[in-house]
Amino acid sequence: MAPAQIINDNFSTLLKSLDTSNELLGKLRSVKFVKDRISIIQENETIDDKNNALLTALLDVPDDQQQSVMDGFIAALRSCGQEHVANIFRPESDKVPMSDQHRQKIVKQTDELCEFLDPENGILDKLVSLEIISPVDDSRIRKKVGFRNMVRELIDTILRKSDDAFQALINTLNENGQAHVSFILTEEGTDQALSGNAPMSHEHREILIKQTHELCKILNPENDLLSKLLSSGVITSIDNDRIRHKIGFDDKASELIYIVRRKSDDAFQAFIKTLNESGQSHVAFVITGEGTSRPLSEACRLKLKEKRDVMIRSIWSKSLMPTLISKGVFTLHDQQRIDGQQLSCDKSGMMLDLLARKSQAAFDCFIGTCQLRDHEHVVQELMGPEVAAKVEAKVNAGEVADVQRLEDEIRESMMQSFANDDTDVKQLVDRLAFNGISVSNVSDGSITVTLRCRDYKALELLQELYSDKKLDELFTEAFCPKFADKGLEGLCLLIPEEEFQRCMELKLMTPEHRDALESSEEWLIDMVIISDDLLDKLSLCELRKEAVKEAGTQEEQVKTLLDIVSRQPDSAFTQLISALDYTQQDKAALLLRIFGCLQSHHLTAEELKLMRKLELALAAQLRLRSAVRAPLLVNVGRAGSEP
Numbered sequence: 001m002a003p004a005q006i007i008n009d010n011f012s013t014l015l016k017s018l019d020t021s022n023e024l025l026g027k028l029r030s031v032k033f034v035k036d037r038i039s040i041i042q043e044n045e046t047i048d049d050k051n052n053a054l055l056t057a058l059l060d061v062p063d064d065q066q067q068s069v070m071d072g073f074i075a076a077l078r079s080c081g082q083e084h085v086a087n088i089f090r091p092e093s094d095k096v097p098m099s100d101q102h103r104q105k106i107v108k109q110t111d112e113l114c115e116f117l118d119p120e121n122g123i124l125d126k127l128v129s130l131e132i133i134s135p136v137d138d139s140r141i142r143k144k145v146g147f148r149n150m151v152r153e154l155i156d157t158i159l160r161k162s163d164d165a166f167q168a169l170i171n172t173l174n175e176n177g178q179a180h181v182s183f184i185l186t187e188e189g190t191d192q193a194l195s196g197n198a199p200m201s202h203e204h205r206e207i208l209i210k211q212t213h214e215l216c217k218i219l220n221p222e223n224d225l226l227s228k229l230l231s232s233g234v235i236t237s238i239d240n241d242r243i244r245h246k247i248g249f250d251d252k253a254s255e256l257i258y259i260v261r262r263k264s265d266d267a268f269q270a271f272i273k274t275l276n277e278s279g280q281s282h283v284a285f286v287i288t289g290e291g292t293s294r295p296l297s298e299a300c301r302l303k304l305k306e307k308r309d310v311m312i313r314s315i316w317s318k319s320l321m322p323t324l325i326s327k328g329v330f331t332l333h334d335q336q337r338i339d340g341q342q343l344s345c346d347k348s349g350m351m352l353d354l355l356a357r358k359s360q361a362a363f364d365c366f367i368g369t370c371q372l373r374d375h376e377h378v379v380q381e382l383m384g385p386e387v388a389a390k391v392e393a394k395v396n397a398g399e400v401a402d403v404q405r406l407e408d409e410i411r412e413s414m415m416q417s418f419a420n421d422d423t424d425v426k427q428l429v430d431r432l433a434f435n436g437i438s439v440s441n442v443s444d445g446s447i448t449v450t451l452r453c454r455d456y457k458a459l460e461l462l463q464e465l466y467s468d469k470k471l472d473e474l475f476t477e478a479f480c481p482k483f484a485d486k487g488l489e490g491l492c493l494l495i496p497e498e499e500f501q502r503c504m505e506l507k508l509m510t511p512e513h514r515d516a517l518e519s520s521e522e523w524l525i526d527m528v529i530i531s532d533d534l535l536d537k538l539s540l541c542e543l544r545k546e547a548v549k550e551a552g553t554q555e556e557q558v559k560t561l562l563d564i565v566s567r568q569p570d571s572a573f574t575q576l577i578s579a580l581d582y583t584q585q586d587k588a589a590l591l592l593r594i595f596g597c598l599q600s601h602h603l604t605a606e607e608l609k610l611m612r613k614l615e616l617a618l619a620a621q622l623r624l625r626s627a628v629r630a631p632l633l634v635n636v637g638r639a640g641s642e643p
């Protein structure tokens with residue numbers, strides 16, 4: 001049969017199977033008639049258009065050149081891996097173009113294939129090694145951005161291959177952990193679906209998609225989760241590397257969720273099971289709505305974010321970690337990540353970042369541990385100052401026989417009303433909220449109400465409400481009507497002055513005092529002598545004292561002490577100066593006083609004179625090293641506030 005007749009009879013098949021690639025066109029440059037038309041063929045944008053242009057050119061070959069042109073064309077096809085196309089003209093093997101049946105299956109399932117097929121997970125490498133696709137095909141596919149575009153390019157490439165490429169694709173998918181994708185193309189029956197080879201159900205995928213934003217905030221891929229998913233076969237080593245190469249918790253979590261969505265349906269349940277086994281049952285709850293563990297509330301997460309900068313400078317992780325690990329708040333893997341940080345602030349920052357991804361129960365346990373391990377100032381900064389108020393009932397003695405019983409009833413009413421946001425306490429709650437105050441607890445026993453203040457400004461407003469008896473009026477208006485017929489005349493709240501003072505003493509170290517400790521460190525390492533007498537005068541737990549003593553050199557001991565003190569309440573700054581005075585380390589005490597004043601820009605004339613005397617003492621004591629720096633200290637004083 002004449003070549004032109006073969007082209008006309010098989011034009012549709014040729015159009016769908018031929019790949020007029022640059023490689024093929026390069027080979028055709030040796031075919032004289034076609035060579036002159038290559039530039040015109042290349043001007044077309046799509047493969048189909050290039051195919052049409054090439055086939056049209058072949059139809060125009062003069063009769064006397066047809067044999068030589070077709071010989072060159074067929075040879076070029078075979079050398080470019082398009083033997084199935086060459087066989088249309090001159091059969092030499094069993095390679096034939098993709099059958100309509102296989103083509104229809106692929107085309108029909110294109111959208112679903114784009115949702116589940118992972119071309120990079122060993123698939124492309126295997127297809128290249130089997131010579132199903134060429135290295136050029138592989139490069140073209142990999143250049144596409146995003147899985148969906150890559151899969152579309154792979155599908156377009158496979159559709160132009162020989163019919164046996166269909167089965168090769170099926171086999172490759174099965175051998176590379178993507179049997180659920182081959183199921184899309186083969187639909188081999190219910191048994192395979194039940195065995196877990198079916199793609200993830202629409203319902204499960206929609207759950208993961210809907211919860212992606214929340215999951216990215218709470219899921220921790222690093223906490224043994226990836227290693228367990230890898231061991232159980234839910235993800236592959238390539239998936240694992242892809243996730244770990246992402247930067248930051250959010251991006252890693254997002255990548256993991258995206259990868260799981262492309263897996264088989266049984267991967268969904270395996271993912272849930274692994275979350276529960278790796279201490280992330282609160283994450284599983286977000287996906288399934290099942291279980292008792294809840295993620296950290298948005299309000300608490302927001303507080304951690306807002307207070308992060310000041311808290312990382314106030315937490316001393318070494319005193320908290322043993323308890324937090326024993327209580328299951330942090331895992332050993334978490335501890336490794338925290339201890340792996342070099343600086344104290346980085347350790348504290350990592351602790352808070354990990355905590356933000358934990359459950360509400362873990363957060364509550366963290367708060368309790370802080371209170372037990374000398375971090376009450378951290379709790380107060382994060383949650384707000386809390387003041388305990390004892391509530392006394394004023395009764396008509398002639399009408400009330402059992403005051404204790406009445407108080408019990410009032411307490412129960414308070415507990416229920418505040419817990420349920422009853423309308424009878426709305427005015428009280430709104431008035432308190434207006435001033436940044438809320439009722440955080442009503443205690444058993446005698447009536448004790450814990451009032452939480454949003455910040456120290458709110459604490460001052462609470463003190464004003466208490467002093468002006470406005471607090472008594474608000475509580476009386478809220479609860480007296482219920483018990484007026486039982487002889488209740490009013491409620492009186494009692495808050496000792498010590499409660500307000502206690503809260504004020506727990507204020508974090510001021511930036512000025514912390515800067516003073518940091519700025520004076522280089523001087524103090526040559527001046528301060530660490531002794532038991534000095535440490536005993538500081539309000540430090542035994543663990544903190546031991547940390548100072550166990551530091552190797554005097555320089556390290558002083559640095560450790562200053563770091564620990566800077567993470568204490570602000571009163572620790574003055575306490576350190578007093579301890580230095582007590583141990584007769586006058587120069588060090590004076591230096592801290594001066595740096596404290598410099599940072600606050602409050603340097604008196606007398607302090608300036610003392611500072612100049614200190615310069616002479618430092619120059620003599622520290623020789624050249626200190627003598628070089630001493631004038632700088634005086635210059636700062638003169639520039640700052642010399643009278």
